[in-house]
Amino acid sequence: MSVGDKTIETTNGLSRATKHPVQQITIRTDSREILANARRDIERYKLHDYFIVDVDSHHVEFDSWGEILDRLENPVLRHNAKAMTQDWPNAKQLAFSNHPVGLTFQDVFGRIPHQAQLAEDVEKSAEHRDLTLIRRAMESLGIKMQVVFPQPMLEMGLHPEQDIVTAMTFAYNRWFTETILPCEKRVKSLLCLPFHDPEASMKTIHEFGEKPGVVGFMVTSQRHAGVHRNMYMKIYRELEERGLPLAFHAGPSWGDTMTSTMNRFLAVHSMSFVTCNMTHMANWIVNGLPERFPKLKVIWIESGLAWVPFMMQRLDHEYLMRQSDAPLLKRLPSEYIADMYFTSQPMEVTMPHMLEATMKAIRAETQLMYSSDWPHWDFDVPARIAALPFLNEQAKRNILGENARRVFRL
Amino acid sequence: MPATSQRVFVGTSGDVPPNGRLVVDVGAITIGIFRVDGKLYAYQNTCAHQGGPVCQGKMVPRVTEVIEPDGSSRGFAFDESDPHIVCPWHGFEYSIKTGTHPGRSSARLIRVNVEEAPDGIYVTV
Numbered sequence: 431m432s433v434g435d436k437t438i439e440t441t442n443g444l445s446r447a448t449k450h451p452v453q454q455i456t457i458r459t460d461s462r463e464i465l466a467n468a469r470r471d472i473e474r475y476k477l478h479d480y481f482i483v484d485v486d487s488h489h490v491e492f493d494s495w496g497e498i499l500d501r502l503e504n505p506v507l508r509h510n511a512k513a514m515t516q517d518w519p520n521a522k523q524l525a526f527s528n529h530p531v532g533l534t535f536q537d538v539f540g541r542i543p544h545q546a547q548l549a550e551d552v553e554k555s556a557e558h559r560d561l562t563l564i565r566r567a568m569e570s571l572g573i574k575m576q577v578v579f580p581q582p583m584l585e586m587g588l589h590p591e592q593d594i595v596t597a598m599t600f601a602y603n604r605w606f607t608e609t610i611l612p613c614e615k616r617v618k619s620l621l622c623l624p625f626h627d628p629e630a631s632m633k634t635i636h637e638f639g640e641k642p643g644v645v646g647f648m649v650t651s652q653r654h655a656g657v658h659r660n661m662y663m664k665i666y667r668e669l670e671e672r673g674l675p676l677a678f679h680a681g682p683s684w685g686d687t688m689t690s691t692m693n694r695f696l697a698v699h700s701m702s703f704v705t706c707n708m709t710h711m712a713n714w715i716v717n718g719l720p721e722r723f724p725k726l727k728v729i730w731i732e733s734g735l736a737w738v739p740f741m742m743q744r745l746d747h748e749y750l751m752r753q754s755d756a757p758l759l760k761r762l763p764s765e766y767i768a769d770m771y772f773t774s775q776p777m778e779v780t781m782p783h784m785l786e787a788t789m790k791a792i793r794a795e796t797q798l799m800y801s802s803d804w805p806h807w808d809f810d811v812p813a814r815i816a817a818l819p820f821l822n823e824q825a826k827r828n829i830l831g832e833n834a835r836r837v838f839r840l
Numbered sequence: 841m842p843a844t845s846q847r848v849f850v851g852t853s854g855d856v857p858p859n860g861r862l863v864v865d866v867g868a869i870t871i872g873i874f875r876v877d878g879k880l881y882a883y884q885n886t887c888a889h890q891g892g893p894v895c896q897g898k899m900v901p902r903v904t905e906v907i908e909p910d911g912s913s914r915g916f917a918f919d920e921s922d923p924h925i926v927c928p929w930h931g932f933e934y935s936i937k938t939g940t941h942p943g944r945s946s947a948r949l950i951r952v953n954v955e956e957a958p959d960g961i962y963v964t965v
């Protein structure tokens with residue numbers, strides 16, 4: 431009579447209780463089961479009627495690390511990386527990466543399994559496993575198109591050896607544009623630039639700029655680089671002329687002067703995912719880059735939204751007193767920021783009146799693009815946007831997909 | 841789900857072991873039944889945060905921090921008397937006994953009436 435074994439009739443015969451097939455979600459649980467509750471949102475908010483574009487999600491390139499290393503062009507680097515994977519006990523998926531120890535704190539020590547890995551079964555087929563996992567998430571979340579980024583490759587900006595960074599960036603971009611992007615039109619990417627090396631960045635744009643599914647390029651924001659330096663101007667000009675957006679994708683660091691004082695990942699993640707983009711935005715604005723490249727679309731990814739009104743107010747306040755420090759500006763910093771684009775996740779919602787004010791300040795109706803960040807620990811479902819009481823129907827449609835359609839010409 | 845409430849048999853007492861759980865589907869509702877200190881607690885499988893499958897998460901005791909009278913910390917400790925259920929989507933933790941988040945009492949799970957009868961466990965939905 432136990433539901434452990436079979437379905438049980440109730441005493442009155444009206445309802446039955448059935449043991450749920452998955453008692454506990456683990457790293458091996460199918461993502462469609464993990465995200466089953468999100469499918470209820472699709473009905474509730476009629477999300478099938480929306481063109482939902484997810485502008486920031488991730489696949490796990492560590493699972494294909496060997497295939498990526500195979501694409502290292504330089505035979506010595508390829509040999510070195512492969513030798514590491516063969517001889518070192520844990521290097522199969524780590525050779526040449528810059529995977530910091532703090533990132534393994536992200537799953538809150540087993541509490542959020544999908545952050546650690548998606549180790550679910552996937553039937554053997556011609557399709558790459560990562561693509562199957564992407565499809566499962568898209569289907570569960572009601573997403574029509576998804577911009578997919580890597581994960582450990584986002585840490586390359588702080589890698590100590592720059593030649594390895596350049597070589598790995600090309601290897602990863604080749605692997606992704608050969609293996610994933612041509613197989614599914616609904617999957618897109620903003621490819622990583624080897625930003626420390628402007629010549630290599632230009633080569634990246636030329637080699638991959640017209641590949642199917644490439645809708646722009648991305649700078650991983652954790653890096654020690656002044657984005658205003660003259661050496662980068664050719665990159666911005668090239669992207670502006672091609673009409674391709676430039677995105678800054680945030681990431682964590684537990685090693686900078688501020689975060690190295692911190693003992694809890696909560697503090698590290700709260701701060702460093704934002705301060706990296708704050709730094710680049712400050713340099714971008716005060717050096718007048720919006721005046722120099724007025725048609726270049728700039729997107730700030732994965733820093734949430736609460737930082738933006740802070741930057742608007744802070745930069746305006748100081749600019750008015752120190753105009754000579756930023757002579758190229760013809761408007762307030764906040765006005766340039768309001769022309770930029772932002773992705774929504776992780777959307778800070780605990781103070782709804784402040785979120786509403788933020789959305790007004792950044793002109794969310796035209797500038798904000800929904801992002802899930804799946805499968806990361808702080809992902810947002812589309813219902814996050816669909817449920818906001820202060821947005822009208824058109825604003826919701828724009829944020830969930832129409833703004834992305836326009837920005838990426840989808 | 842019918843408009844009137846129903847008492848539904850979900851399993852024998854042994855199906856919810858000490859400090860264990862049983863997750864069942866009753867119609868469209870999924871319910872987690874937990875046993876702590878011999879007592880049963882039941883909640884809908886919908887997190888107060890973004891609606892995630894909270895009852896299918898990890899069960900772990902509440903984490904506390906040991907503070908000396910002078911204010912210095914002696915590090916983390918488990919409070920075994922206050923087991924938590926952790927939502928696997930983003931980690932919201934709820935005390936199984938109260939159904940609330942320890943830092944925000946308005947973040948609470950939807951309680952389901954549960955009773956242990958001589959022939960087994962029933963929920964009312």
Ligand code: FES
Pocket residue numbers: 887888889890891892893894927928929930931932
């Ligand atoms: S939905 Fe449960 S923690 Fe977010």
